[in-house]
Amino acid sequence: MTDSYQAIYDAVRLSIRGGDIGGAVERVMRENFQVSHHFDVIRQEFMSAAMEMQRPSVVFKPSFTKDGNQWMCILGDLPTGVVGHGDTPAKAAEMFDTVWWKGDGK
Numbered sequence: 001m002t003d004s005y006q007a008i009y010d011a012v013r014l015s016i017r018g019g020d021i022g023g024a025v026e027r028v029m030r031e032n033f034q035v036s037h038h039f040d041v042i043r044q045e046f047m048s049a050a051m052e053m054q055r056p057s058v059v060f061k062p063s064f065t066k067d068g069n070q071w072m073c074i075l076g077d078l079p080t081g082v083v084g085h086g087d088t089p090a091k092a093a094e095m096f097d098t099v100w101w102k103g104d105g106k
Contacts, residue, residue: 007032008028008032011028012024012025056096056100056101057073057084057093057094062074062084062096063075064089064092067085070087070092071085071086071087071089071092072084072092073089073093082099082100083099084096084099
């Protein structure tokens, strides 16, 4: 066994004396691993993904076209629809979201 496994093995073996193997393993895992940190990271990543999924440029699925050297993100038609533009599709989608939330079509 490697050194880290040996330390955990010894700690679990000493904790099993009461007969609660599940509790012993859980206690040793909590003492030796920073599991709560990983839960926090997963929670933050989930929240970021959930926020991205709520963006107007994701929910309403506008079309993307390239006009010269600019990308356009369009929902509806050019004169009356919501339009965002930028050097990349991502920047066009960001501008689309901004225009959507401002509600002024500019």
